[in-house]
Amino acid sequence: MLSFSLEDLTVKQQKKLLIGSVIPRPTALVSTQNKDGVVNLAPFSYFNIVTYQPPVLGVAVQRVNGSMKDTAINIVNGQEAVVHIVDRENVELANQAAVNYPPERSELDLAKFELVNSSQINVPGLLPSKMRFETSLFKHVIIQDEEEITADLLLLKVVYFHVAEEIYQETYIDPKKLDPVARLAGSDYSYIGEVFALERPEFKGEMK
Template sequence: MREIDPTTLTQRDNYKLLIGSVIPRPVAIVTTLSEAGVLNIAPFSFFSIVSSDPAMLSIAVQRKNGQAKDTARNLLATNEAVIHILDKENVVAANHTAAQLPPETSELDASGFTTVPSSTVAVPGLKEAKVRFETKLYQHIPIEAGSQADLLLLQVTAYHINEDIYQDGKIDPEGLQAVSRLAGNTYASIGEMFDIKRPDD
């Protein structure tokens, strides 16, 4: 077993070890609005569930040259976002949103996504996603060490779930066809599924 001290590695080398090991990672497609009303769309694989009571999600946004990226800057200004689950049917469109565009330019045209109104936030959602969460900012935790990042805790204010994958209060994973991120340019779909009974069941 090789032991490596992360403090001896560059940011890039730490990044490669983390994204190559913490797999598969769910991918969020996040929409936010700038103060000028420009819709930003961006994918994030530093994304997870935080709590179910209250329903809460998290995204971590790495800063660029010490500056907050559009998603973090917009969220901190408006306190709202819509988070969508990446799936096989929208992965190509989502990949187009990763392009480096200036803040005054929306990724909407490049992606081909279609917007739909939200019910609890001003930020529109993306029609093509089978699952989306309207959210409001609960807490911002700035990470000031190293290259810096913004950890954003987001409380869910509404769920939107495609009827085709919603069964008895649960999500059908085969119908959702969620796509996860591995390392580099590699993604993965849901593979073999198996059950293991928990000791307390």
């Protein structure tokens, strides 16, 4: 086995080891809105559940030369976002939303999603989407590498759930019908492959 200290690797090499091994990563498409009402879209794979009570999602937004990206700015300022699960049906549109537009221009100009009003927040959701979460900002965590601020971790509390009927089965989500897209490294993505179950072991002894 090869072993490396941080000092052995450049930042780029560290990134490659992380994104090439922490896979597959769930992908989210996040819609936000700036102070002028412009809707911003951006896909993220540094995304996951943080806790279910309260229901909190985490999205990490990398900074560019120390500057916050539009998604982070809009969430910190507006306190709201809609998080969509990227699936086979909308992955091509989600990829279009990765275009590097200035704040005054919406990615909707290229990624032709249909806007849909949210139920409890001002930021609109997107169609097509089989699963989306209306969220409010729970906590903003600034990530630093020594003195340099490198990322914004946004903890988002879910305030409303939207689920397509075809994927919903008595409070459970059918993963094959959701058909989510997972992020690998580089330009690579994947779909769900083989699904198997493992029962959690139980301790049969006496607690001391």
